[in-house]
Every structure is written in structure tokens, then in C-alpha cells.
Amino acid sequence: AQTVTQSQPEMSVQEAETVTLSCTYDTSESDYYLFWYKQPPSRQMILVIRQEAYKQQNATENRFSVNFQKAAKSFSLKISDSQLGDAAMYFCAYSEYNNNDMRFGAGTRLTVKP
Amino acid sequence: DSGVTQTPKHLITATGQRVTLRCSPRSGDLSVYWYQQSLDQGLQFLIQYYNGEERAKGNILERFSAQQFPDLHSELNLSSLELGDSALYFCASSETSGRFTDTQYFGPGTRLTVL
Numbered sequence: 146a147q148t149v150t151q152s153q154p155e156m157s158v159q160e161a162e163t164v165t166l167s168c169t170y171d172t173s174e175s176d177y178y179l180f181w182y183k184q185p186p187s188r189q190m191i192l193v194i195r196q197e198a199y200k201q202q203n204a205t206e207n208r209f210s211v212n213f214q215k216a217a218k219s220f221s222l223k224i225s226d227s228q229l230g231d232a233a234m235y236f237c238a239y240s241e242y243n244n245n246d247m248r249f250g251a252g253t254r255l256t257v258k259p
Numbered sequence: 260d261s262g263v264t265q266t267p268k269h270l271i272t273a274t275g276q277r278v279t280l281r282c283s284p285r286s287g288d289l290s291v292y293w294y295q296q297s298l299d300q301g302l303q304f305l306i307q308y309y310n311g312e313e314r315a316k317g318n319i320l321e322r323f324s325a326q327q328f329p330d331l332h333s334e335l336n337l338s339s340l341e342l343g344d345s346a347l348y349f350c351a352s353s354e355t356s357g358r359f360t361d362t363q364y365f366g367p368g369t370r371l372t373v374l
Contacts, residue, residue: 180362182365187367189261189365189366189367189368190349190351190365190368191261191365192362192363192364192365195362236302246304246315246317247304247317247363248304249301249302249303251301252301252302
């Protein structure tokens with residue numbers, strides 16, 4: 146079974162600084178998708194960024210970017226110029242191209258200090 | 260705001276009871292997904308419907324069932340409730356292609372407390 150591991154239960158960053166959240170996954174597939182979701186105190190799940198495994202170029206969305214290392218099965222999220230509103234739980238997720246399931250990591254709680 | 264709505268926001272009930280959670284997807288989305296988030300199990304995929312038909316089934320208990328109606332809203336029915344069913348239940352929707360790997364937009368969730 147595919148597993149997603151987020152080894153950092155909690156992270157902290159100073160406002161305006163950069164932080165990287167780690168995610169590793171286990172799979173024998175070559176085609177799959179990876180996601181980062183943000184869950185703020187409001188508890189809603191918000192898609193932050195998405196990466197297709199067949200794409201070598203790392204996905205970016207404004208201040209959010211990923212470092213996708215397919216061979217290492219690593220998918221880290223970098224948040225630049227951190228803002229107070231970035232404080233939330235961040236979940237890494239994996240989904241195969243032709244599978245009916247989506248697997249989530251346990252989450253990383255990010256605190257942003259003013 | 261993702262465009263996905265869920266009602267009710269909070270639900271408190273007793274063991275053995277049955278409840279229904281409701282979800283309205285984003286306008287134009289044909290796929291609806293249900294997830295359960297609990298402290299001990301984390302976030303788990305339950306089931307997916309696409310245009311009224313069951314498309315994928317995850318870790319859903321037999322006491323739970325769901326359906327998607329012609330207007331595309333979906334309901335998740337939880338019966339014979341146990342204390343361990345207390346959790347946050349999310350609904351998500353995705354674009355009309357119906358592929359599971361489409362970007363999913365999550366609703367705000369329904370907090371279920373079983374006493």
C-alpha cells in the first residue's frame with residue numbers, strides 16, 4: 146500500500162522568512178499525483194499546490210513552490226515570505242493516476258511568529 | 260471559499276442513532292468525495308460519486324452509505340453510530356471529467372460528535 150510520511154509534526158517560521166515542509170511517499174507506480182493541502186483553524190481544506198509525477202518541472206503557486214525528487218520519492222513544500230495567514234496544518238497527499246484512492250500524510254502544524 | 264457547501268456545521272447525537280450529512284458541490288462539478296478526519300485515524304477517503312453513480316470506494320464502514328442525487332448534491336448517511344465515529348467529515352468536489360486525480364475542492368466540513 147502506498148504511504149505518505151510527513152516527518153515534521155510541527156514547524157515554526159518567522160514572518161517574512163522561508164520554511165520548507167517535508168513529505169516522502171512510497172510507491173511502485175510511475176504515474177501519480179502529489180498535492181499539498183492547507184487546513185487553517187477554520188478546518189476547511191484548501192488546495193495549495195499540485196504536481197504531476199510525469200512533469201520534471203517543479204510546480205509553483207505564488208509564494209508556494211515544491212521540490213519534487215521522483216527518484217528519492219520526496220515532495221517538499223517551500224513557503225517564501227511567510228505570512229501570519231500561512232499558519233495552518235499542512236497535509237501532503239498522494240494519488241495514483243488510475244487508482245481510486247488518495248492517501249494523506251499525518252500533517253505538519255505550521256506556526257508563523259510575528 | 261471553495262464553492263462547496265456542507266450542512267450542518269455541527270451535529271451532536273447519541274450512540275446507536277442515524278444521521279445524514281449533506282454536501283453541495285461547486286457549480287458544474289460532477290464528482291463528489293467524502294472524507295473522514297479523526298484524531299486517531301487522520302484523514303481518510305470514504306467514497307466518491309460521479310454524476311450520480313458510485314465511482315470509488317475507500318475505507319468506508321458498512322454502517323455508512325452515500326448517494327448523489329440528480330441535482331448533484333450528495334448525502335452521507337451514518338447509522339448505528341459509535342463513539343469512534345466522532346470526527347470531522349469533509350465533502351469535496353472536482354471538475355466535470357470525474358477523474359479521481361482531478362484537483363479536489365473541499366467544503367468546510369461537518370463536525371460530528373457522538374455521545
